[in-house]
């Protein structure tokens with residue numbers, strides 16, 4: 001008899017789950033028996049497809065720029081589902097702008113979703129998890145939070161912030177809630193431009209990564225004991241080593 005998956009019956013919210021890495025994470029977790037709650041903002045049609053493919057109709061819309069919308073989403077999860085065992089903070093933004101040209105608006109555009117929203121989702125998620133014995137949080141950071149990319153200084157700062165948030169909140173929420181992060185390397189979903197091609201050539205694994213490889217690392221942290229917390233795992237084919 002096949003042993004029950006450690007995620008069997010666990011309720012896990014994945015933010016930005018309509019497309020790309022978020023969709024891969026949602027499908028992977030559903031495949032391991034989790035009840036996946038699909039968050040989206042603009043991509044309703046794709047989110048519905050992700051939910052259907054996960055065997056779920058648990059869809060939650062929120063613009064994560066707004067703390068009020070984040071609070072309303074977690075309140076709605078509590079009312080409709082009643083509990084939360086796992087949270088994957090995947091939703092993010094990415095822009096390429098030389099630091100001389102970054103405006104206040106450009107800075108806030110990135111940090112509102114990549115860092116502020118991750119903090120408030122962790123806060124709201126942990127409060128809900130705490131009502132039923134605890135849970136697991138996984139934040140998706142980035143290789144760009146570990147290595148400096150000149151034309152992405154604003155993005156790199158937001159993702160370095162996610163790695164530090166992960167550590168600080170791991171201490172704050174212990175022992176019942178763990179907080180870990182996964183730092184993807186190059187995970188393309190379409191044609192790669194010259195800059196991305198160069199990064200792929202520099203990757204010791206000699207290839208780009210796939211969404212399912214990020215999902216497997218997320219599943220590991222969601223299933224691990226509370227002795228694994230505050231960690232950031234690069235899933236990057238070794239690119240961070242260069």
Ligand SMILES: NC(=O)c1ccc[n+]([C@@H]2O[C@H](COP(=O)([O-])OP(=O)(O)OC[C@H]3O[C@@H](n4cnc5c(N)ncnc54)[C@H](OP(=O)(O)O)[C@@H]3O)[C@@H](O)[C@H]2O)c1
Pocket residue numbers: 015016017018019020021022039040041042043044062063064065089090091092093094113140141142143144183184185186187188
């Ligand atoms: N792809 C890579 O190579 C790579 C590399 C390093 C790190 N990462 C990280 O991995 C994660 C996923 O990457 P990805 O490339 O798959 O992401 P993505 O497609 O750029 O974005 C994922 C989702 O984030 C959601 N989102 C953006 N702004 C939002 C807002 N204001 N409110 C709510 N949701 C919002 C969007 O949802 P809607 O479409 O529903 O609006 C979007 O589909 C991100 O954290 C990213 O930084 C990716």
